[in-house]
Amino acid sequence: MSQLEVTEEQGRYNEIAIEYAAKIHRARSTSKATGQPVVDDLFPSYNRAGLGVYGEYERMGNQPVTDGLQAQADLQGVKFEHLGLTIGTVLHNIDLKQTLSSAAIKLIRETLLERKVVFFRDQNLTEDEQVSFGRCFGELDAFPFGKSAGNPYILEINHDEKRPGAENSWHTDVTWMEKPSLGSIAQCVVVPPFGGDTLFADSCAAYLGLPAEMQERLQHISGINDYRIFLMDRGGGALPEDLAEGIKKEISFGVSHPILRTHPETGKTALYLNGGFLRHESLYDNRTGENLDVEEAKEIVSFLQQQHGRPEYVCRFKWQTGSIAFWDNRAAQHYAASDYYPHQRSLRRVTVSGDRPYYTPVNE
Numbered sequence: 001m002s003q004l005e006v007t008e009e010q011g012r013y014n015e016i017a018i019e020y021a022a023k024i025h026r027a028r029s030t031s032k033a034t035g036q037p038v039v040d041d042l043f044p045s046y047n048r049a050g051l052g053v054y055g056e057y058e059r060m061g062n063q064p065v066t067d068g069l070q071a072q073a074d075l076q077g078v079k080f081e082h083l084g085l086t087i088g089t090v091l092h093n094i095d096l097k098q099t100l101s102s103a104a105i106k107l108i109r110e111t112l113l114e115r116k117v118v119f120f121r122d123q124n125l126t127e128d129e130q131v132s133f134g135r136c137f138g139e140l141d142a143f144p145f146g147k148s149a150g151n152p153y154i155l156e157i158n159h160d161e162k163r164p165g166a167e168n169s170w171h172t173d174v175t176w177m178e179k180p181s182l183g184s185i186a187q188c189v190v191v192p193p194f195g196g197d198t199l200f201a202d203s204c205a206a207y208l209g210l211p212a213e214m215q216e217r218l219q220h221i222s223g224i225n226d227y228r229i230f231l232m233d234r235g236g237g238a239l240p241e242d243l244a245e246g247i248k249k250e251i252s253f254g255v256s257h258p259i260l261r262t263h264p265e266t267g268k269t270a271l272y273l274n275g276g277f278l279r280h281e282s283l284y285d286n287r288t289g290e291n292l293d294v295e296e297a298k299e300i301v302s303f304l305q306q307q308h309g310r311p312e313y314v315c316r317f318k319w320q321t322g323s324i325a326f327w328d329n330r331a332a333q334h335y336a337a338s339d340y341y342p343h344q345r346s347l348r349r350v351t352v353s354g355d356r357p358y359y360t361p362v363n364e
């Protein structure tokens with residue numbers, strides 16, 4: 001039998017399939033309601049990730065940036081390269097080694113607010129230049145648990161044959177702080193030959209994509225966050241007890257944050273949690289102070305931890321030496337792919353100070 005011949009069984013199946021395709025199409029087109037469909041109804045209630053992205057995009061005016069921001073970029077000769085519908089933009093034609101004008105700082109800040117993470121290529125800033133760049137956006141937070149480079153505000157994130165990449169879970173930074181850093185600015189100094197990308201997910205779209213009952217359920221839930229993982233043995237030995245006790249006295253160990261966070265500048269609601277710092281069983285109703293049932297708390301955290309990983313919410317950034325990413329911890333989560341071992345990957349990070357998270361219900 002030649003490859004083009006069709007068996008009788010296959011031929012019969014196709015006849016039936018074609019016949020039913022026509023019948024189903026007729027049935028659906030005659031029952032169709034007239035007028036514009038309601039977008040919510042086009043997405044199944046059990047899978048709203050696509051709707052979450054659309055909801056966020058619609059709120060952005062169905063365009064990647066506002067006209068006002070685009071006009072500022074045009075005026076300054078800055079070109080936008082958008083990576084996702086609602087998240088991630090590379091800013092081209094901007095030199096961060098120069099002292100930035102207030103117009104340039106305003107442009108970067110507003111692009112960060114609208115796009116949640118911004119990127120720059122070929123900057124190759126020195127440590128001090130990176131710290132100065134960070135200071136354009138506010139005070140900086142030093143980091144007590146990592147090896148700082150020469151400048152105490154720089155954290156080295158260095159992985160190689162002895163220390164495989166460990167930032168490969170979805171998270172927003174430093175939720176163990178009472179006032180977690182507003183944003184983080186990382187520059188790549190050594191790029192592995194393959195892999196090592198960082199992925200960024202839109203926490204506002206992730207919130208909008210949650211089932212309506214879950215959005216409702218989370219409204220008044222908070223949890224306790226701490227830095228226990230930095231006190232454990234992570235390959236370099238556990239922290240000596242006196243040092244661990246000392247730091248707990250100086251820096252609060254166990255701070256409460258809401259699971260939904262209102263962005264203090266955009267007013268949008270974001271899904272806000274860090275599975276490594278949050279005590280999963282600690283969820284409680286912040287109106288009554290009453291703890292959730294432990295099993296329910298763990299189920300909620302486990303469900304929420306899967307949300308940012310949905311590809312709909314994600315843009316992926318490929319590092320080159322001198323690339324910079326500046327992300328808004330209040331509106332995005334990130335994940336550093338640990339897929340380059342035994343090669344080296346090194347970033348330098350500074351963090352811009354933030355404020356205490358809160359949640360105010362809004363109609364979104």
Ligand SMILES: [Fe+2]
Nearest residue numbers: 167172173334
């Ligand atoms: Fe991080």
